[in-house]
Amino acid sequence: MHSDSIATNSSNIIPMASSNAKDFAKKKRVNRSAKLKQCKLDARREQWLSKVNKCSSEKEDSNGVRVLGPLSKAGNVQGRAMEKLEIRPRGEEENHGLHIHHYSDSESPSNSPMSHNGSILGGNDSGTTFTGSSRSSVSSSRSSSSSRSGGSCSGSMSEEDEEGDDECLDDWETVADALAATEEKHKPDDHSLDTDTASESKDVAHGDSHPDDATGAAPDDDLKAKPENGISLDRSTVKCRAWRPDDVFRPQSLPNLSKQYSFPMNPERYFGCGGSVWGCKNVRPAPTSCPICYEDLDYTDSSFIPCSCGFKLCLFCHKRILEEDGRCPGCRQQYKNESGKVETLLDGNSLAFRLARSCSMVTRS
Amino acid sequence: MQQSRARLFKEYKEVQREKSADPDIQLVCDDSNIFKWNALIKGPSETPFEGGVFQLAFSVPEQYPLQPPQVRFLTKIFHPNVHFKTGEICLDILKNAWSPAWTLQSVCRAIIALMAHPEPDSPLNCDSGNLLRSGDIRGYQSMARMYTRLAAMPKKG
Numbered sequence: 001m002h003s004d005s006i007a008t009n010s011s012n013i014i015p016m017a018s019s020n021a022k023d024f025a026k027k028k029r030v031n032r033s034a035k036l037k038q039c040k041l042d043a044r045r046e047q048w049l050s051k052v053n054k055c056s057s058e059k060e061d062s063n064g065v066r067v068l069g070p071l072s073k074a075g076n077v078q079g080r081a082m083e084k085l086e087i088r089p090r091g092e093e094e095n096h097g098l099h100i101h102h103y104s105d106s107e108s109p110s111n112s113p114m115s116h117n118g119s120i121l122g123g124n125d126s127g128t129t130f131t132g133s134s135r136s137s138v139s140s141s142r143s144s145s146s147s148r149s150g151g152s153c154s155g156s157m158s159e160e161d162e163e164g165d166d167e168c169l170d171d172w173e174t175v176a177d178a179l180a181a182t183e184e185k186h187k188p189d190d191h192s193l194d195t196d197t198a199s200e201s202k203d204v205a206h207g208d209s210h211p212d213d214a215t216g217a218a219p220d221d222d223l224k225a226k227p228e229n230g231i232s233l234d235r236s237t238v239k240c241r242a243w244r245p246d247d248v249f250r251p252q253s254l255p256n257l258s259k260q261y262s263f264p265m266n267p268e269r270y271f272g273c274g275g276s277v278w279g280c281k282n283v284r285p286a287p288t289s290c291p292i293c294y295e296d297l298d299y300t301d302s303s304f305i306p307c308s309c310g311f312k313l314c315l316f317c318h319k320r321i322l323e324e325d326g327r328c329p330g331c332r333q334q335y336k337n338e339s340g341k342v343e344t345l346l347d348g349n350s351l352a353f354r355l356a357r358s359c360s361m362v363t364r365s
Numbered sequence: 366m367q368q369s370r371a372r373l374f375k376e377y378k379e380v381q382r383e384k385s386a387d388p389d390i391q392l393v394c395d396d397s398n399i400f401k402w403n404a405l406i407k408g409p410s411e412t413p414f415e416g417g418v419f420q421l422a423f424s425v426p427e428q429y430p431l432q433p434p435q436v437r438f439l440t441k442i443f444h445p446n447v448h449f450k451t452g453e454i455c456l457d458i459l460k461n462a463w464s465p466a467w468t469l470q471s472v473c474r475a476i477i478a479l480m481a482h483p484e485p486d487s488p489l490n491c492d493s494g495n496l497l498r499s500g501d502i503r504g505y506q507s508m509a510r511m512y513t514r515l516a517a518m519p520k521k522g
Contacts, residue, residue, distance in 0.1 A: 291466045292372070292465045292466065293371065294376075295371075320368070321431060324428075327464075329466040330466060332464055
């Protein structure tokens with residue numbers, strides 16, 4: 001706490017002297033940085049509050065720090081240096097606090113690209129379902145790298161501020177903007193999806209009085225039990241009427257149908273509602289394993305049919321095979337061009353999906 | 366490397382689990398090296414190899430399962446597609462027709478099938494191949510049976 005008081009003292013004195021000269025710049029800067037600083041400082045102040053029971057020193061701290069931004073470099077450096085000294089030895093808890101902050105900051109932007117990708121694919125709540133989705137993760141890490149750096153700014157605010165306040169703040173501003181934007185985007189999407197599925201399943205419940213639609217009647221239940229059947233059944237009955245005639249038998253036969261049959265049925269609808277559909281794969285009764293590496297197939301893998309023979313394998317093994325001789329393990333035929341594209345675009349998971357889908361259509365026709 | 370190791374571990378588990386599933390095949394892994402396996406296979410019935418137990422040595426490459434394992438007979442066998450001295454096996458699935466979907470177990474089954482159905486047109490053992498190609502089935506069978514008795518059956522007395 002000694003260093004605290006020193007730091008704040010020095011920083012309190014200097015503004016007095018330089019306040020007139022720097023007044024204009026000060027206002028401008030304070031305006032820009034006020035909000036963001038407030039956020040950062042709030043977190044810090046809480047830490048300090050919990051640590052230090054002196055209310056007065058706390059006030060001084062906050063005052064001092066707030067003025068620090070517009071300070072002249074000399075005062076800045078001095079104050080910051082002291083602050084640094086005092087922050088670091090403060091020890092684990094403050095760091096933890098800041099880190100938590102930092103994670104939460106970088107978390108939501110990393111969600112946002114997911115949701116973008118997801119909306120392309122038709123499912124924004126399916127971030128987890130696209131496991132091994134290297135592209136989305138890459139892009140997310142890329143786009144969140146800025147925010148990460150922003151996040152680390154909060155961790156090591158003192159240094160950043162020394163170097164250049166504006167850069168840091170700009171980063172933060174953009175991040176904050178992005179955050180707000182994506183959150184706004186995210187939420188309505190989710191809502192619409194949920195309501196969509198709910199209303200659809202309700203439609204089914206009301207419209208068709210098939211015994212199987214009991215699954216559709218309770219949208220929560222059909223996520224648990226026979227999700228694939230329930231939802232695809234709903235869709236088809238409501239929109240496409242493809243399974244109308246033998247609706248009753250569908251649920252029994254559906255699990256035996258490989259996904260390549262269920263895909264081409266109505267690709268657009270699956271695109272549109274991919275989120276819920278993919279999500280439902282989650283509860284598939286028996287996840288099979290990749291015959292090459294014996295690892296369990298995830299949703300991505302189990303819907304990935306690279307060859308017209310229908311031989312399934314995980315994306316990793318598929319990539320490895322493409323790097324070697326590129327022959328399907330099932331039929332020993334060369335993977336087709338489409339699969340070649342998959343190889344080059346394998347990091348683009350959405351493309352892999354699309355191609356898998358197109359492949360499956362090929363198999364069907 | 367890591368993938369092949371993982372896969373071999375899985376195969377090992379599979380073998381342990383289904384030990385009694387295929388009584389004709391006994392696959393055992395080297396204690397210290399997961400890339401070295403041994404197998405004992407029973408000669409198929411109604412062939413000159415019936416009653417014999419043949420030992421195979423597997424050497425699994427690091428690229429497995431993308432690359433096939435190298436298999437050879439440790440037990441002497443008189444068969445057109447098995448080199449009489451080295452035990453090398455001429456089998457398409459061990460060369461260009463390999464598929465990563467195959468396992469060591471399925472390779473053993475393929476070798477048993479090869480024993481029952483020799484391919485004299487691509488012989489590694491020319492004597493054996495020539496006997497078959499010249500239509501001397503009886504000669505081939507008696508030679509094969511003799512070597513089975515000599516090499517693949519427990520010595521009597």
